[in-house]
Amino acid sequence: MNPGKIWLSSPHMGGNEQKYVQEAFDTNWVAPLGPNVNGLEQDLEAYLGEKSYVAALSSGTAALHLGLVLLGVQAGDEVICQSMTFSASANPILYLGATPVFIDSEKDTWNLCPVALEEAIVDRIAKGKKPKAIIAVHLYGMPFKVDEVMSISKKYDIPVLEDSAEALGSTYKGQKCGTFGPLAALSFNGNKIITTSGGGALVCQHKEYKEKTVFFATQSRDNAPHYQHSEIGYNYRMSNICAGIGRGQMEVIDVRVSQRRGMNAFYQALFKESNEVQLFMEPTADYYSNHWLSAIVLSSYEKREALRLALEKENIESRPLWKPMHLQPVFENYPYYGSTVAEDLFKNGLCLPSGSNLNEEDKVRVAKNIKAFFATFE
Numbered sequence: 001m002n003p004g005k006i007w008l009s010s011p012h013m014g015g016n017e018q019k020y021v022q023e024a025f026d027t028n029w030v031a032p033l034g035p036n037v038n039g040l041e042q043d044l045e046a047y048l049g050e051k052s053y054v055a056a057l058s059s060g061t062a063a064l065h066l067g068l069v070l071l072g073v074q075a076g077d078e079v080i081c082q083s084m085t086f087s088a089s090a091n092p093i094l095y096l097g098a099t100p101v102f103i104d105s106e107k108d109t110w111n112l113c114p115v116a117l118e119e120a121i122v123d124r125i126a127k128g129k130k131p132k133a134i135i136a137v138h139l140y141g142m143p144f145k146v147d148e149v150m151s152i153s154k155k156y157d158i159p160v161l162e163d164s165a166e167a168l169g170s171t172y173k174g175q176k177c178g179t180f181g182p183l184a185a186l187s188f189n190g191n192k193i194i195t196t197s198g199g200g201a202l203v204c205q206h207k208e209y210k211e212k213t214v215f216f217a218t219q220s221r222d223n224a225p226h227y228q229h230s231e232i233g234y235n236y237r238m239s240n241i242c243a244g245i246g247r248g249q250m251e252v253i254d255v256r257v258s259q260r261r262g263m264n265a266f267y268q269a270l271f272k273e274s275n276e277v278q279l280f281m282e283p284t285a286d287y288y289s290n291h292w293l294s295a296i297v298l299s300s301y302e303k304r305e306a307l308r309l310a311l312e313k314e315n316i317e318s319r320p321l322w323k324p325m326h327l328q329p330v331f332e333n334y335p336y337y338g339s340t341v342a343e344d345l346f347k348n349g350l351c352l353p354s355g356s357n358l359n360e361e362d363k364v365r366v367a368k369n370i371k372a373f374f375a376t377f378e
């Protein structure tokens, strides 16, 4: 018999989601506004800390898009973006008719390389165009080099839009990811650490930013009895039904973080004695990852692909790392700064099943198959 599929990362309900959804139906708040939307925003603000103002939106991509709008990005502008990421980090730059400038990763966090970042800024300024914003990603939940990146942001006066879609619950020097830049995007897609089925949020350091985000997200309607518009609007607000799921999920966020970290500890134990495999880990105690996905780097592309196929045969999902944007057909003609760190990680890296809902039986199966794979090389 074919055993059940073990997913990379699947939705994991806490128990009270349907209660909030039922409340929405009972009170007829079946709309992109209502008590669950406000409640989820308050839950996130309480979780992230005092100075966070959160606008719940229809997706993480919408949050990144409005983040760039708020930072004044317009057609013809340049926006710096980490190359090794999901395409949703970069797509909103193109929605606005702006040009992405891609940056390599460094080896410690797999995120923005501060050296390549500064080199790019200096070069773009010399070429006559100062970048409007920096999109920095906390990949797989790992905080980027916050001190280095934020000090470059300050030195050149270019704001950081944090892509914290994968990093709810991660911290750097004790401070939550999503609170370093003036703006940060969260995602609650089905595969993220918590989900609203589909959804996202923009975290703002200033109240006015949140108000402006909600204004843009609800078609930029002016204060008038009729529909009047002085600015281009978007339909990006979160549904009150989805927000109900989010409220249930926020009740268990801390549990989910410890379960994902538990999966990472499971892989630490599994690969403790391996000289074939390098597990992606926090470089120092300053970094605390939610370990949304646990990832490994193998000694070659061939081995990585062989392991992926061996697991697939056993109905266990694994996935190559994000293919860098500067290597994507759709982005290959845009400027790129750095060397081959992201490219090499992509070649040899693999994400392993990391969900908070894997049970002991699943773990035994994963461990057994991974061990069997490496035993064939001994």
Ligand SMILES: *Cc1c(COP(=O)(O)O)cnc(C)c1O
Residues within 6 Å of the ligand: 058, 059, 060, 061, 062, 085, 086, 088, 089, 137, 163, 165, 166, 186, 187, 188, 189, 198, 199, 200
């Ligand atoms: C998931 C994700 C997004 C997009 O979020 P959606 O809610 O799916 O639109 C953006 N950036 C990164 C790094 C992501 O992982």
